[in-house]
Amino acid sequence: MSDFAGAKDPDFVALGLGATGMMAMLWTVACGRRAVGVEMRGDPSLGVHWNIREDFYHHLGLIDQLMTENWGDERVPTYPDGRPIRLRDIFYSNDTEPGDVYADEVLAGVEHSHISGLIYHTEFIDDRWVDGKPHRVLTILEPQKPPTENDSTKIRRPVIDVLNGPSVFQAGASEVLVLLRRYLELVEKMDLEAGLEPRVRLFLSHRVVVGDEGDGDGFLKWMRQEDGFVSLRDGRKQILIEEIQELDYRNKFRRIRKPGTDVIDLGVPEVFMIAEGFDSNDADRLGFRQEDVEVDHQDGRGPTVAQADYLAGFVELYVGPRLRRRIASEFDSEGNEYWVRQIAVGHEDDPEVGWILVQVPDFETFDPVAAGLVPAGTPKTATEYVGAHQRLIRDYYLEQVALILEMPRADLEKVQLPYGPKLFSLVERAGADALVAANGVVAGDSFGNGHFLTSGGAITGMVGHAGRMLTYWEDRDKGVPVETAIRTLADSIKTDTFDWLQVSAQEFSQAVPINFGDERVREIQKRTSREADERATTVEAVRRRRHSLVPLDTSDWRRLTVRSGRLHTADLPPLSETHPALAGGPGQPASAADSVAREPVTHGAAS
Numbered sequence: 001m002s003d004f005a006g007a008k009d010p011d012f013v014a015l016g017l018g019a020t021g022m023m024a025m026l027w028t029v030a031c032g033r034r035a036v037g038v039e040m041r042g043d044p045s046l047g048v049h050w051n052i053r054e055d056f057y058h059h060l061g062l063i064d065q066l067m068t069e070n071w072g073d074e075r076v077p078t079y080p081d082g083r084p085i086r087l088r089d090i091f092y093s094n095d096t097e098p099g100d101v102y103a104d105e106v107l108a109g110v111e112h113s114h115i116s117g118l119i120y121h122t123e124f125i126d127d128r129w130v131d132g133k134p135h136r137v138l139t140i141l142e143p144q145k146p147p148t149e150n151d152s153t154k155i156r157r158p159v160i161d162v163l164n165g166p167s168v169f170q171a172g173a174s175e176v177l178v179l180l181r182r183y184l185e186l187v188e189k190m191d192l193e194a195g196l197e198p199r200v201r202l203f204l205s206h207r208v209v210v211g212d213e214g215d216g217d218g219f220l221k222w223m224r225q226e227d228g229f230v231s232l233r234d235g236r237k238q239i240l241i242e243e244i245q246e247l248d249y250r251n252k253f254r255r256i257r258k259p260g261t262d263v264i265d266l267g268v269p270e271v272f273m274i275a276e277g278f279d280s281n282d283a284d285r286l287g288f289r290q291e292d293v294e295v296d297h298q299d300g301r302g303p304t305v306a307q308a309d310y311l312a313g314f315v316e317l318y319v320g321p322r323l324r325r326r327i328a329s330e331f332d333s334e335g336n337e338y339w340v341r342q343i344a345v346g347h348e349d350d351p352e353v354g355w356i357l358v359q360v361p362d363f364e365t366f367d368p369v370a371a372g373l374v375p376a377g378t379p380k381t382a383t384e385y386v387g388a389h390q391r392l393i394r395d396y397y398l399e400q401v402a403l404i405l406e407m408p409r410a411d412l413e414k415v416q417l418p419y420g421p422k423l424f425s426l427v428e429r430a431g432a433d434a435l436v437a438a439n440g441v442v443a444g445d446s447f448g449n450g451h452f453l454t455s456g457g458a459i460t461g462m463v464g465h466a467g468r469m470l471t472y473w474e475d476r477d478k479g480v481p482v483e484t485a486i487r488t489l490a491d492s493i494k495t496d497t498f499d500w501l502q503v504s505a506q507e508f509s510q511a512v513p514i515n516f517g518d519e520r521v522r523e524i525q526k527r528t529s530r531e532a533d534e535r536a537t538t539v540e541a542v543r544r545r546r547h548s549l550v551p552l553d554t555s556d557w558r559r560l561t562v563r564s565g566r567l568h569t570a571d572l573p574p575l576s577e578t579h580p581a582l583a584g585g586p587g588q589p590a591s592a593a594d595s596v597a598r599e600p601v602t603h604g605a606a607s
Contacts, residue, residue, distance in 0.1 A: 005201075006199075008265065011271070012269060012271055012272070013239060015276060017037045018444060018461070020461035023462045023467070024275070026063050027063065029187060031474070034197070035201075038206050038208070038266075047314065049345045051345065053163070053459055055463045059463060061087075085186070090115060091115060099348070117170045118170075120321040121321060122141040122322075122323050123323070125324070127328035128327060129329040134579035144166050155470075171347070184200050184202060188202055203243075206244060210281070232268065236268055242261065243258040244256065270439060270482060273465075273469075274443070275442075276444075277445050280446040289431060290431050290448065291431070309424070310423075311357065311358050311400075311420065313397055313417060313420030314417070315354040315355075315416075315417055316352050316416040316418065319346025320346045320348065320349075322345075322346045324404060327340070330361040330363075336363075341359045343356070344405060366423075368385055368388035373388035373391070393421055397420070414568075415566060415568045428449060428450050434491075439482075441489055441490045443493050444465055447494070448497040464496035465496055
């Protein structure tokens with residue numbers, strides 16, 4: 001990009017163009033301001049599926065409305081045939097169809113569809129043992145009715161209320177992100193072509209200048225890394241960025257300044273927001289620190305770090321318009337009971353979407369030596385050791401997938417697995433203050449992260465933190481001083497994040513999922529006769545041992561390893577009323593199966 005018109009001294013700069021950063025940019029432009037976005041990774045590539053609350057639909061609707069009110073239809077991006085693009089309708093509309101569709105296809109006019117799907121089947125399987133015996137309770141909930149028009153009461157709601165509500169939509173994260181990105185790109189393009197001051201400037205392979213990373217001792221290297229944030233006397237930051245080239249160097253991603261390019265001066269924005277994921281170098285350079293969040297599970301051990309390990313995989317089978325959750329009992333060698341969770345997420349009318357995540361019990365180590373697959377003393381870096389470790393992970397994952405889908409393990413072996421299973425750990429962390437400069441805040445996962453299992457992070461960022469920019473610009477229009485408005489913005493970000501932490505704490509040790517909605521939680525408690533705050537056993541020492549076997553690499557999430565197989569398009573088998581331990585499935589053997597009481601229950605009808 002050789003023409004940097006509109007990039008100097010913008011109203012808003014987003015450092016990181018995930019959902020939080022792009023929604024914050026959209027609110028800024030919709031409120032009549034200029035926004036600049038800086039991203040290192042080019043186009044969005046996040047492959048997971050999100051369970052999305054209704055509020056997001058209404059936020060998009062209000063952005064559409066404000067774009068027309070503040071700029072007129074002539075400055076709203078259009079389809080190739082000249083019709084104005086409405087973000088809300090591309091996300092979901094009663095007038096279009098769901099299915100296997102890309103946002104780019106809809107925007108190009110090739111597909112007359114929407115990118116999200118509704119959730120018609122919300123299912124909760126409680127397979128926790130009762131009185132030392134297998135016990136199953138099924139709860140099938142009525143599907144949520146989708147919205148048909150904008151609802152102003154779903155704007156500016158406290159995040160705790162948003163997250164305590166049920167998920168209504170399912171959508172591929174990449175398609176939601178592509179929709180937001182393309183809209184911003186179209187705004188930028190139409191302004192540049194018309195010779196107008198651009199409302200949007202995007203720098204998609206850039207970062208804040210970090211200086212020479214190749215040599216120097218730690219202190220001098222740190223001093224050079226301050227270069228991209230230039231401190232002014234009043235505490236504000238001037239921002240300098242550079243174009244980068246990404247290298248895959250010895251199985252690690254490395255980034256250097258693109259040869260032959262110069263530093264780009266973005267000047268001093270009124271406000272900038274850092275939302276670059278849970279590990280932000282830019283936030284760290286400005287002195288921001290996260291601390292582990294501790295939760296008292298009332299199990300006699302006092303407050304402990306909120307942490308859990310999961311295996312994630314993308315399986316090409318037809319989960320469909322379904323959100324299925326399962327909680328089950330697992331037992332260690334001494335008979336101690338642990339609760340583990342699984343979740344299966346699909347997409348309406350799309351047979352290729354099967355995101356399945358399974359929790360790893362704290363006593364499971366995936367240790368090849370203990371499993372007898374390699375001799376004692378085998379180096380952890382040896383091919384045999386790593387291969388055995390991966391085999392144990394895959395075996396456990398498929399066993400658990402078979403339980404939540406109620407499909408034979410042999411059938412799952414034949415299904416194509418484009419991603420995973422990958423082992424990763426979630427640790428809740430949060431900062432003390434989102435304000436990192438007189439004109440800068442930290443948001444999204446960069447400020448704090450709670451439990452991801454029900455898309456709480458995505459919702460907190462793009463509905464909560466980003467939505468606070470609407471209030472910020474409204475305050476500024478009312479004459480509120482910049483320093484007051486930014487202080488309010490930072491405090492609101494912290495409130496949103498701690499709302500998320502409060503809601504998601506139960507996902508670490510309690511029984512009932514957080515995104516079924518308060519009324520549904522009460523219904524599940526009634527049906528299962530178990531309280532939502534009932535606790536499970538946790539053991540941290542064994543979890544640390546599991547991590548020491550083969551360290552986790554967060555960059556590995558961007559590496560696809562396809563295990564070839566078939567596409568499974570048939571519907572999932574109907575849920576059985578029999579606990580798998582009584583039906584020959586894996587689990588603690590039951591010695592008195594005939595006497596086990598079962599209480600299969602269905603509530604409502606899932607269409």
